[in-house]
Amino acid sequence: MAKPVAATVTVELARQGVLRLDDPVRAHLPGFDLADRNSAAGITIRDLLQHTSGLPFGAPLLDRADAGRRPADVLPALASIKPQSPPGTEHLYSSLNYLVLAAVIEATTRRSYAEVLAATVGRPLRNGIVATAAQAATVPSGHRFVAGRPVRMNTGYDPAGAAYGYLGGSLTDLTRFATDQLRPKDPAITAQLHAPGRPTGLGEHYGLGWRISDLPDTGQAVVMLQNVSGFFHESALLATAQGVAGLLANEEPSAVAVDPMYLPAVGVLAALALTLARTGRTRSCPPERRPLVMIGFRADRDANGLADQIAGRNQVRSAAAMACRSAESSRVDALAHAT
Structure with a gap:
């Protein structure tokens, strides 16, 4: 959820006038540079949010457990990195x-990212969030x-990583954050x-921190996925007209969790959760190309995430809609003949 x-x-922060999403990163971080200086000058805050900056995966600069590390500490190393595509x-x-992005926030507000987080999104959360190394030290370790x-x-904790992955909290906090996304103030x-921002694949886009995909359904769904080393879990939150159906499953809940059928089983459970949440509702047939939204997030390591399993069903949506209308038409004809 980071x-x-x-x-x-x-x-x-943009709403408060502290920054603008289309500000160049250099307007807030003068020391931000890449091997291609012109590309670095054109990267905006929005590009960071939508992953359209051209920055590569950058694994050597991530997941560092160096004590006292700050987001801006990565800037010198970035100066030698060549972007993979022009900004935007x-x-x-x-x-x-x-x-x-965390470095931009810290430079603009002159406060740590954890402090800004606590004063904005974290304010309504009752049980607190885990966004610092000191807070992470109080959290039980994961097991495999x-x-x-x-x-x-x-697995260690990156003190500079709260904005990209090293963020924790209680299930209550996660639910409250998800509910705020579904029913925003x-x-x-x-x-x-x-x-939706730039396309990421067939029927898929990336918004600001959220993956957006078509679903073969007539409602809307918000799906947040995360797979974090050390705590090993998959989570899904599906929004339906009746509310929120939640599914949480440990990645390795038992000694046989390495069974290759585990991930498909999680996909089946997610589909079951959505079906149960919709039980008792009667829907008319969906339009053939009605835009349906799944908003999701996947961590870097989530190569076979639940979102892909669900979104992979998109190819049958149009056929299902046509079949539904055909069946409905047949029922109407039958009623007409009966009367």
């Missing part, structure tokens, strides 16, 4: 974007099964976050 939260913080032209998912036995995994902010 990137959707960071995007929400940024849009809130292509979606290239990279957590470096959100690491630089090794040779059939649970083994504690200490300020629809204008949510509209900016959920507006």
Whole structure:
């Protein structure tokens, strides 16, 4: 949930007039540079939010557990990195974007990212958030099964990474944040976050911190996915007309969790959760190309995430809609003959 939260913080700062989404990054970080200086000059805050800056994956600069590390500490290393595309032209998912975004927020507000987070998005959360190394030290370690036995995994904590992945909190906080996205107090902010940006694939886009995909359904769904080393979980929140259906599953809940059928089983459970949440509702047939939205987030390591499994059903949407209308037409004809 780190990137959707960071995007929400940024849009809130824009609402307050602290920054503008189309500001060049250099307007707030004069030291920001890349091997291609012209490209660096053209990168905006919006590009960071939508992963359209051209920054590469940048794994060596991420997941560092150096004590006292700050987001701006990455700037000297970026000066030798060559962008993979011109700013604003292509979606290239990279957590470096959100690491630089945190540096922008800190430089603009002259406060730590954790402090800004607590004063904006974190304010309504009752149980607190985990956004610093000190807070992370109080959280129980995750476990994995090794040779059939649970083994504690200490994966470290990147003190500069709260905006791109190292953010935690309680299930209550997660639910409250998701509910605020579904029923926003300020629809204008949510509209900016959920507006489709550059395409990421067939029927898929990336908004501001959120993945947006078509769903073969007549309602809307907000799906947040996360797979974090050390805590190992998949989560899905599906919004339906009746409310929120939530599914949480440990990535390795038992010694047999390495079974290759585990991920497909999680996909089936997600579909079941959506079906149960919709039980009892009667829907008319959907329009053949009605835009349906799934807003989702996937961490860098989520190569086989639940969102892909659900979104992969998109190809049958039009056929299903046509079949539904055909069946409905047949029922109408039957009633006409009966009367």
